[in-house]
Amino acid sequence: MTRRPDTLHAQDGGAPGRRLSAAKREAIVRGARTVFGREGFPRAGIDAIAVEAGVSTRTIYNHFRDKEQLFATVIEESSAHVGDALTALIDRHLEEVPASGLESALIALGHDWVAVMTECAEHFALVRQITAEAAHLPAALIDLWQESGPRPARAALVHRFRLLAAAGALDAPDPARAATHFHLLAFAEITDRTRLGATPLPPAEISAIITAGVHTFLHGHAPTPTRPPVLGTTR
Amino acid sequence: MTRRPDTLHAQDGGAPGRRLSAAKREAIVRGARTVFGREGFPRAGIDAIAVEAGVSTRTIYNHFRDKEQLFATVIEESSAHVGDALTALIDRHLEEVPASGLESALIALGHDWVAVMTECAEHFALVRQITAEAAHLPAALIDLWQESGPRPARAALVHRFRLLAAAGALDAPDPARAATHFHLLAFAEITDRTRLGATPLPPAEISAIITAGVHTFLHGHAPTPTRPPVLGTTR
């Protein structure tokens, strides 16, 4: 079973038993992500993807069964990557809560989160298209996306908030709800107004939104008045 | 220039100088709203709209220049109607703040708001499609929608919050931001999870979201006199 160094993978949906080039496959997926992000799923033409990838349309059909399977592959590979980045971000900022202030930690997390959104603009353009088409996309595809990206990130946030509540730094009997409130106040307005990064927002405005959001969040979930907050290790 | 009682309106884009039936036009717009809401803009076929409206496709083209103009008409007429309903709701619930509690007023507003969303499910299905396709729709269309629906409603909310802040019932130096925070906390999660009403959410869950959201909001924007607990110097 000798294989070329470049053709070690199993194909995703082409004719069975063929050995296709991994490099071509990667080029296709990357090009497809760009075009799908720009134009959306049913709208992006195979030809445009082929051009973007520097590949013939015929080759695309050698690697993938059809356009939909290509789309699924793009979603899975892209969102797993960005999901990891966000999860790492959350853990990094909330691993140890500085006694100096939970507020500054949350604000810093907010800014870094937005930074990821601009760095991975192409991915979030794709996400925008997914949510846009959600109702017309197979449910399995939506699940695939949720599971590989948003869900783990959210779980990490809930986990950290649970620890913060246990440490008395937060009044969050329901950490999941607190996570939702934090996310809404700190990010939802930004994702909304930038359309997930599509339209720019002045940095000062972003900063104001995050600061105000974190402020409202912390006041809304402040530890019970009688008990001064215990800021210590949250682990 | 005798006109039939049924044909008094000016046409939107058909051949100039013809007198078209208002009843047919209404049927077309209503059917188009249903189908556009269900399938989205470019996706909905003229044939499907014609069937839904009980009209021939040719008649549609006698009343409207093309599919896009029909879509614009649907958006304008539908969102103006729902926008008025929401504005009325806001004014009704926040016109006089019961000393008994701003909290209950906001919660009641929240419930009525959600009720409007379910009553006008067809409209919000349309809104879902608009936001989904926003990037590929002419900007003028998006503006048309924003101006006729969401903007007036939001303005009403900001106005009420400004009065509440002036009356000392709320700590909202920036009423616009407070309105955003209230909207996010009380509604955004619901619109998110129900996909603007597309997928159902148990009433108990809705109630919990609104209650928790209003709670967080009020604690975050509580009037200063009693100085709510603050973590460190949150300013």
Next chain:
DNA sequence: GGTAAAGTACAACGTGCATGGCAACTATAA
């Protein structure tokens, strides 16, 4: 009832686009 305009049925036209077939080209492994 007559008449003119609106509405309808039907079909044609053009287009865009996802696929599939095929033969020629090319790069790699032996």
Next chain:
DNA sequence: TTATAGTTGCCATGCACGTTGTACTTTACC
């Protein structure tokens, strides 16, 4: 170098759909 198989360009096919033309039917007012 040679055989093997991925890659490519190009064309064909089929389909979906917006839009229009046209001839016939219905409707509303005189």
